Amino acid sequence: MVKALLFDVQGTATDFFSTVCDEARRIGAGRHPDANWPDVVRRWRAAYFAALEAASGRADGWVSVHSVYRDALDAVLDEHGLAGFSVAEREELTLAWQRLRPWPDVVAGLTRLKDRYTLATLSNADVCAVVNISKRAELPWDAVFAAEMAGVFKPDPAIYRMAATYLGLDAGEIMMVASHKYDIRAAGALGFRTAFVARPLEFGVDGEVDVAYSDEFDVNAADFLDLAQQLGC
Amino acid sequence: MVKALLFDVQGTATDFFSTVCDEARRIGAGRHPDANWPDVVRRWRAAYFAALEAASGRADGWVSVHSVYRDALDAVLDEHGLAGFSVAEREELTLAWQRLRPWPDVVAGLTRLKDRYTLATLSNADVCAVVNISKRAELPWDAVFAAEMAGVFKPDPAIYRMAATYLGLDAGEIMMVASHKYDIRAAGALGFRTAFVARPLEFGVDGEVDVAYSDEFDVNAADFLDLAQQLGC
Numbered sequence: 001m002v003k004a005l006l007f008d009v010q011g012t013a014t015d016f017f018s019t020v021c022d023e024a025r026r027i028g029a030g031r032h033p034d035a036n037w038p039d040v041v042r043r044w045r046a047a048y049f050a051a052l053e054a055a056s057g058r059a060d061g062w063v064s065v066h067s068v069y070r071d072a073l074d075a076v077l078d079e080h081g082l083a084g085f086s087v088a089e090r091e092e093l094t095l096a097w098q099r100l101r102p103w104p105d106v107v108a109g110l111t112r113l114k115d116r117y118t119l120a121t122l123s124n125a126d127v128c129a130v131v132n133i134s135k136r137a138e139l140p141w142d143a144v145f146a147a148e149m150a151g152v153f154k155p156d157p158a159i160y161r162m163a164a165t166y167l168g169l170d171a172g173e174i175m176m177v178a179s180h181k182y183d184i185r186a187a188g189a190l191g192f193r194t195a196f197v198a199r200p201l202e203f204g205v206d207g208e209v210d211v212a213y214s215d216e217f218d219v220n221a222a223d224f225l226d227l228a229q230q231l232g233c
Numbered sequence: 234m235v236k237a238l239l240f241d242v243q244g245t246a247t248d249f250f251s252t253v254c255d256e257a258r259r260i261g262a263g264r265h266p267d268a269n270w271p272d273v274v275r276r277w278r279a280a281y282f283a284a285l286e287a288a289s290g291r292a293d294g295w296v297s298v299h300s301v302y303r304d305a306l307d308a309v310l311d312e313h314g315l316a317g318f319s320v321a322e323r324e325e326l327t328l329a330w331q332r333l334r335p336w337p338d339v340v341a342g343l344t345r346l347k348d349r350y351t352l353a354t355l356s357n358a359d360v361c362a363v364v365n366i367s368k369r370a371e372l373p374w375d376a377v378f379a380a381e382m383a384g385v386f387k388p389d390p391a392i393y394r395m396a397a398t399y400l401g402l403d404a405g406e407i408m409m410v411a412s413h414k415y416d417i418r419a420a421g422a423l424g425f426r427t428a429f430v431a432r433p434l435e436f437g438v439d440g441e442v443d444v445a446y447s448d449e450f451d452v453n454a455a456d457f458l459d460l461a462q463q464l465g466c
Contacts, residue, residue, distance in 0.1 A: 058394070118364060128401030129374070131351060135375050142368050144376045148399065166381065168299075168361030198426075 001027050002193055002231070004167050005113060006131075006145070008178035009123035009130055011202050013224075014100035016179055017041055021204070023096035031084050038204045040226060045203075047072035052124065062151055063089065065126045070094045098129040102137045103199070109224025110140050112233040118142045124153045124165050124174065143167075155186030164192075175218065181230065184217060195219040195227055235426055235464070237400050238346060239378070241250050241387075241411035242356035242363055246372065247333035248275055248455075254437070256329035264317050271437045274312055278436075280305035285357065285386050298359045303327045323438055331362040335370045336432065342457025343373050345466040351375045355396050357386045371405065376400075386405030397425075408451065410460065414443060416451060428452040428460055 009145055010016050017038070024037045051068045077083075085093070110119055120143040123130050126148045134141055145166060150159040164171050176187035179199040188194040195218060198211040213220035221227040243249050250271070257270045284301045290359040298312045306323055310316075318326070343352055353376040356363050360379045367374055378399060383392040397404055409420035428451060431444040446453035454460040 005283065024404070118368060120364075127399040131353075131376050131400070135351060142377075143364050149382055166360040168359065 001173065002175045003173045004116065004118035004120065004175070005195075006120055006122040006160075006163055006176045006187075006192075007141075007175060008176075008180060008183055009098065009121050009127055009133065010097075011199060012177065012197055013106050013121075014102050014133060014137070016020070016045070016097065016100045017202060017204050017207065019038065019100045020044070020093075020096045023093055023099075027089050027093050028082065028085065029206055030081050033045065035080065035082055038206065040076060040082070042207065044069070044072055044076045047076055048062060054223055056156065056217060057152055062148065064148070065124060065129065066094065066097070069097050070143040097125070098132040099136060100133050103223065105223035107140075109228045112225070112228040113231065114140050114142070116166065116231070116233050120145050120163065120167070122154070122159065123147065136154045155182055157190055160187050160190050160192060179209075179211075189226075193218045195220045195221060195232070197223060197227060234406065235350065235408045236402055236406045237353065237408070238428075239353055239355040239393075239396055239407060239409045239420075239425075240374075241409075241413060241416055242354050242366065243330075243333065243358055244432060245410065245412040245430055246339050246354075247335050247366060247370070248280070248434070249330065249333050250435060250440065252333045253277070253329045256332075258324055260322050260326050261315065261318065265315050268313065268315055271439065272459050273315070275436055275440065277302070277309045278284035280309055285318075289386055289389065295381065298357060298362065299327065299330070302330050312401055313339070331365040332369060335372060336456065337416055337456045338456035340371060340373075342461045344457070345461040346464065347373050348405050349464070349466050351400065353378050353400070355387070355392065356380065358420070366402065380441070381436065388415055390419065392422055393425060394422050411440075412444075414447075420444050421450070426451045428454060428458060430454045430460060 010079050018086050020041045021037045024040060037042055048068055051072060052082055055063045073094055077085055113119060119141050121130050121192035122145050124147045127148050130144050130146050145163050147153045147159055150162040175193035175195050177195040177197060178182050178184045179197050184194040184196055200207045200209060200211045207225050221230060240246050253274045253346050254270045281301055284305060288296045306327055310318060346352060352374050354363050354374055355378050357380045360381050363377050365380050378396045380386045380392055383395045386392050398408055408426035409417050410428040410430060411417045412430050417427040417429055431460035433444045434443060435442045452463050454463060
């Protein structure tokens with residue numbers, strides 16, 4: 001019955017935490033050897049969520065996620081007392097969000113799923129970010145869908161409906177896959193099938209993350225290989 | 234300087250003529266052994282172009298290309314006196330446009346180009362048609378862009394600008410690749426680089442098609458392998 005799978009990218013398919021931590025250390029560790037980079041990245045991601053929520057109430061046009069991360073970075077560095085980053089370094093660090101590494105199960109899991117299902121992203125990241133991440137990591141999507149195409153961010157219902165229209169499928173023929181329950185709950189409320197994937201390391205070894213399986217979802221999976229197995233691939 | 238290539242799909246990357254002719258013969262030849270299927274397909278494609286042109290003047294919402302082909306088919310079958318096609322057969326025949334076969338050079342050419350360039354479609358076909366064609370033929374796009382995402386058809390400038398925005402690139406960093414000069418001329422007028430690919434068999438061995446190379450384009454190529462070679466891949 002399910003013909004297509006839609007995947008969240010930042011956190012579900014990719015390990016932004018270690019990628020961005022590594023890049024922050026590479027650029028900033030010489031200057032700030034004692035900085036708490038994991039905390040910087042967690043605060044940066046939180047500022048991103050706050051900015052997206054603020055943007056969703058406005059009607060004054062689209063805001064690129066790159067600009068959201070770039071603006072949030074200044075505040076986060078100030079907050080941590082991390083001075084001395086040049087404009088070029090701040091831009092370079094922000095671009096780490098366009099070079100996110102996939103979790104180790106992702107390429108193999110998607111490759112197995114691709115034989116039976118149409119695979120597409122449904123990401124709040126900018127289209128170019130999803131394209132850059134996917135090309136670099138060789139993620140075998142059949143299509144890239146992103147909030148930028150809908151003009152609204154997840155969990156706005158319009159973005160899930162956009163994906164269904166583009167796929168030419170009914171909601172019940174599509175499964176939304178994410179490690180964030182707000183995302184799959186929003187899709188599920190519109191009649192999409194849902195798959196929760198646990199990503200216990202989304203915010204690092206000390207990070208707080210909800211990985212509890214729940215009967216409210218059609219599938220609960222440990223990773224993309226487990227998802228493939230449960231979907232018969 | 235060029236970082237991404239945008240490809241037309243119907244005619245440039247795929248051989249719609251032979252695909253749709255074969256499907257029409259398969260479905261209709263038993264009933265109409267003497268029908269001129271090549272002419273039916275040429276008229277069907279012409280009716281599609283006329284409908285797109287008519288649609289581009291309207292502001293009453295999007296028209297799916299599937300519905301354009303489906304509506305045009307009735308008129309073309311009537312015109313040729315080809316009676317007896319059931320509704321299900323007409324639907325099945327229309328879906329041939331979502332199963333178009335690539336020209337024989339396309340997969341190999343794209344595979345070579347993909348190492349150096351971001352590859353995306355820019356098609357007037359529906360998103361789901363491009364996805365279905367590409368998945369079936371294993372066309373290695375990095376992204377699928379289509380008129381449906383812009384709400385207008387090529388050669389409207391808005392669709393080329395949309396692709397540049399989604400790619401996060403300037404027009405001059407993108408090359409539009411097509412076998413139709415109106416398409417690459419429209420992109421070129423906006424500052425895109427242009428590649429003309431000759432497809433002498435676009436309308437079959439007796440079809441009329443403009444395959445003349447021209448200095449107005451940055452590249453003139455015999456096929457996608459020739460394009461890859463000229464672009465250093």
